[in-house]
Amino acid sequence: MLLDLRGLTKAYPGVVANDDVSFSVGAGRIHALLGENGAGKSTLVKMIYGLVRPDAGAMQFDGADYAPASPHEARRRGVAMVFQHFSLFEALDVAENVALGMEDPPKPRQLARRIREVSEAYGLPLDPARRVGTLSAGERQRVEIIRCLLQDPKLLIMDEPTSVLTPQEVDILFRTLRQLAAEGTAILYISHKLEEIRTLCDGATILRLGKVVADCTPSERSARELAELMVGETLQVPQRQPREGGAVALELRNLSLTPRSPFGTALKEISLTLKEGEILGIGGVAGNGQDELLAALSGEAPTSPAAVQLKGAPVGQLGPDARRRRGLLTAPEERLGHAAAPDMSLTENALLTAMVRERLERRGFLRWGAAKGFAEQVIDRFDVRTPGPGVAARALSGGNLQKFVIGREILQRPEVLVVNQPTWGVDASAAAAIRQALLDLADNGTAVICISQDLDELLEISDRFAALNEGRLSAPRLAQGLTVDEIGLMMGGAHDMEAVHDAGAIHAG
Amino acid sequence: MIRLEKRPQPSAAWSYVTPVLAVLATMVAGGLMFAALGKDPVVAIRTIFWDPIFGEFAFYYRGQLLVKAAPLVLIALGLSLGFRAGIWNIGAEGQYIMGAVCGAAVGLAFYPADLWIVFPLMVIAGALGGVAWAMIPAILKTKFNTNEILVSLLLVYVAEEILASMAQGLLRNPEGSGFPGSRNLSRYDAAANNELIVGSGMHWGVVTALIAVIAAYVLLNRHRVGFHIRLTGQAPRAARFAGVRPDALVIFCFGIAGALAGLAGLFEVAGPAGQISIDFNVGYGFTAIIVAFLGRLHPVGILLAGLLMALTYIGGEAAQSTLGLPAAAIQAFQGMLLFFLLAVDVLTDYRIGLGRRGVA
Structure with a gap:
């Protein structure tokens, strides 16, 4: 040995x-x-x-x-x-x-x-x-x-x-x-x-x-x-009911975005329509524009007004809070430092996104009691294992914090929810619970976009599937019946490397 | 072997203990320094920390304590908001000077009219002067992404030049037989910021400082803007996600800091200092940085730290005159305070582990 x-x-x-x-x-x-x-x-x-x-x-x-x-x-x-x-x-x-x-x-x-x-x-x-x-x-x-x-x-x-x-x-x-x-x-x-x-x-x-x-x-x-x-x-295993989409909830029209950092990915003319009650899975290899797409949808990276349309109204120029007020909620991939502030308590982290929709402020003044109540509700409903809402976010395990971050958005009854890597680094039972929560949300009429690198996850919950490749989004296709090969090609194949490998094999032989 | 282990949560208890620990460490190290200078360390420490409050001449020193602490607290409160959000305004000294110059100019423009409106107008002008000076680094940062530390700091020296030119030119006392320096505002009743209760040291600046402490506390703990300030300092990306506009926050923090520093300058020039002179500023704007950190950027902490720092000023001056300690030794002593505070600060986030436990 x-x-x-x-x-x-x-x-x-x-x-x-x-x-x-x-x-x-x-x-x-x-x-x-x-x-x-x-x-x-x-x-x-x-x-x-x-x-x-x-x-x-x-x-x-x-x-x-x-x-x-x-x-x-x-x-x-x-x-x-x-x-x-x-x-x-x-x-x-x-x-x-x-x-x-x-x-x-x-x-x-x-x-x-x-x-x-x-x-x-x-x-x-x-x-x-x-x-x-x-x-x-x-x-x-x-x-x-x-x-x-x-x-x-x-x-x-x-x-x-x-x-x-x-x-x-x-x-x-x-x-x-x-x-x-x-x-x-x-x-x-x-x-x-x-x-x-x-x-x-x-x-x-x-x-x-x-x-x-x-x-x-x-x-x-x-x-x-x-x-x-x-x-x-x-x-x-989460159960998916076949759904019929309702009215158009979110529409992207030729959304383009230049990234703020030199190593970011530019988004190129992304168009899609998303109906109420539908889950759109967006796959793709990391670094092909996932973070940028989330930023464009959350309002962290504003675009031209018409590029992002929520229920027919242009919202591309609005910031995160204005979009939340209209029902467009997001959950970024990075838990610590983006979706949550590591050193702040769960109550404070509940305020982070829920201030507007849960009325956790009155004329600028914070309602700490209501914020604590909302944090407790998230902890309770999503089985977040923690001593209480006073605990700092960084003290939670990755899976528990993820449940808190996703639960915080879901409990705000979004009209459109966009999540990036919702189960990354989460144990299997917690991942199943999060997926089930997304499915339940869609059953109640919310339009959901799930960006993920876990293809099994996407195929499990999505109605339609699209892939990001170098900042472009492929045309969405029905998820049912898609083969792994087809998905691979949507994701950009192997960047034309196949031939080289075969040539190498012949050379070696 | 001594190792530092990161605490799962910052320790609340240690964040209260560390400032006390820093003061004690400063007393020990300062005592050693005084001993090395050939002075009795116990007497020196007592002269600085004890006598001004409980000694023979405490009736005089106690009032002085408020007079010195008020500008420090006012300025430090403003700075602490920015520091919490990671916005580094180092130029409060310049904003303090410009507040004093603008406020005094308004007062002098009305001289010798005896109108009640003069002092309120001076207060407004003082605050606006500070704000205007603070807006230069703030707008340069938001528009051109310049470094606010450098710009605000260098503007202090510009402000000092303006102060000197005003003292010698535009604001010079026409009846001062050519000496630099303005009319004495504390002898112009409509513009004077005199003690509200004689002998107490309590002037409008002290009142304003106390109100500002309460307002800052409410802002940070009960208001959305304060929450956004703390959020920006701790997790800038999360703040942006929460909907904070970083540029607006820079403007807000510089504006508040400039206004409070300007007010401090106005209250000083119309009261204790009395006039615009070449050497009007004595470094409150820089010392306030120490006060802000010594007070852990917390409003109540800043109030206590301001009083403590004022004590080292007054006690230090007393030690200079009675014990013959050099001024540089007193400054070194004040510097030690910040040094030790930053050094023991690590204990709120880390605990000291003794012995070996695995190789991490």
């Missing part, structure tokens, strides 16, 4: 992140580490990568004892890791970024040549001279992977690598990973996407609340079985 973990335990104040975790990964195997958010996957890989030291237990790597004191030591022993959040400098080019992450980088010209060699050998096309700020999320991930591959790792750890990729890019990545495994590299693959793991991985270890609950061969289990092992209970 290449990597062998025996009884790893790590406790933080108040929580045991890993409790007696044991498993092993053989050379050339692709092993999945499966679990919900908070199950202890990250802590476990941080211990393997030398970022965190275990309280108890032992590791063996490549036939010798292994207790890395730092990532530096881990890399020296042959362990490499691609993080979920990239650590790249946007203003530097690809080769410079790669050099920054290497133990002893070769000379620039040599490095550029090696980057080209490796990228061709593994079907990951990448120009070493490109500025990282101009790369797509998928291309940025390639930079991270190539940086790892240049070190000839024996074990490659990948943390949620597909969350930023189109289905076609996922295919390319999987081919690369299989090729690496065939050459003898072990891969530890962290994910909560079950279908992926079933198609890619040879073995899987499932974690729940820090403990190993099962070791299995994923291809022999159904996705539902895996999910129930992961969650530890029978899953409630």
Whole structure:
């Protein structure tokens, strides 16, 4: 066995992140580490990568004892890791970024040549001279992977690598990973996407609340079985009733927007109509205009009046509060710092968006009692686990804060609700509750736009589906009957990389 | 090994304890400094902190305390609103000067008419003078995204030049036989800001400061604008999402700070100082920055901090004259106060952990 973990335990104040975790990964195997958010996957890989030291237990790597004191030591022993959040400098080019992450980088010209060699050998096309700020999320991930591959790792750890990729890019990545495994590299693959793991991985270890609950061969289990092992209970799948749309609630007409930051995405002539009681799912790879679209709809980024029409009235020039008054509510992706103020109490965070519609102010003066009452109502109705409305938002777990943020908008009885990544980083049961709440809202006549990168989620709740690609919105199509391939093409395919991969394969063969 | 651990929530208790801790640390470090200067540290500290309130001449010093504290509190209150929202007005000294110049100019224009309206008009002119001076950095920031710290700070020096030119030119006392400086407003009854109760130190500036404390408290805790100010300071993106217009907030915060600083200047020039002179300003606008932070940007805290800072001024002057301490030592002592406050501030957000617990 290449990597062998025996009884790893790590406790933080108040929580045991890993409790007696044991498993092993053989050379050339692709092993999945499966679990919900908070199950202890990250802590476990941080211990393997030398970022965190275990309280108890032992590791063996490549036939010798292994207790890395730092990532530096881990890399020296042959362990490499691609993080979920990239650590790249946007203003530097690809080769410079790669050099920054290497133990002893070769000379620039040599490095550029090696980057080209490796990228061709593994079907990951990448120009070493490109500025990282101009790369797509998928291309940025390639930079991270190539940086790892240049070190000839024996074990490659990948943390949620597909969350930023189109289905076609996922295919390319999987081919690369299989090729690496065939050459003898072990891969530890962290994910909560079950279908992926079933198609890619040879073995899987499932974690729940820090403990190993099962070791299995994923291809022999159904996705539902895996999910129930992961969650530890029978899953409630939201029920969708076929709906007939009512009158037009929201219309976008050639909405264009120049982003405020240089690395933002411009929105280009987005048009759509949304009817009462309808859910429109908007997919797309991260960074293709999702944040900008939400800002244009929330009123944070005003546009020409006619570009955004609410029930036939132009509202594009209005700010957030004026739009809320008319019934257009939004919930941004970033919970801490955007949808909620981290250091403020839940009562204050209730004021943040509900001041107008819930009448939490009178002639400019705040009604603290009413605000507290509204916060308590959200906490109660959406099962937010917290001691009370006086708690600071940052003290809540991600899932609980998300329930609060979504619940805060839903309880204001919106006419149109726009949510961005409503279940990102939320555990499966909370995610199901949020989706159900969106469906219920639509049943009561609210028009809903759900922007998400989770295709399963979108297909589960949407009536129609559209995709954002480089700031353009594809024409919405009925969600029922859409195949993953069709969706992938709407999302922009693999940015014309397919041919290169095939050519590389022929070349290698 | 000592480590800092982030608290899950900012500690409310520590936010009250840290200013006290900072004052105590300042006394210890200041005492050491005074000892190094060859003075008895206990006597020096007592002269600064105790004698002005409870000593032999306290009847005089207590009034002085209000006279010194009022402008500090007024200015610091205005600054604290902006500081809470992340808007850094460093130029209150200039707004204070311009308030004094504009207010005094109105008063002098009416001289020697004995009308009740003169003083109210001066108050309005003082506030507007401060606002006008504050609008320069505010509008430059909103229109051209300039750095308000630099612009407001540099305008202080411009204001000082205007003050000097006014004292020597336009506002010079025509009966002053050519000496720089204006007529003495405190001897012009319609324009004077004299003590309301003789010997108490209580003048209109003190009354205004107390009203401002209450108003600022209500604004921050009960009003939408105060909520938006706090929200902008803590999470600017969330504030924008909540519907706050950042530009309007910049204008509002600079406007309030300018008005209060201008009022402070007017009350000073019409009362304790009495006249526009070249060295009219004594740094209240800068000291108020310390007061604002010492008071944790909280209105009641600022009131207490203003009194404390006034005490170090008065006690410091007493220590200079009775103990022969150099003026620079007193300034260093005041600087220590801010230094220690910022240093212990970290304890509200972090706790000190002892020993090793894992490698984080």
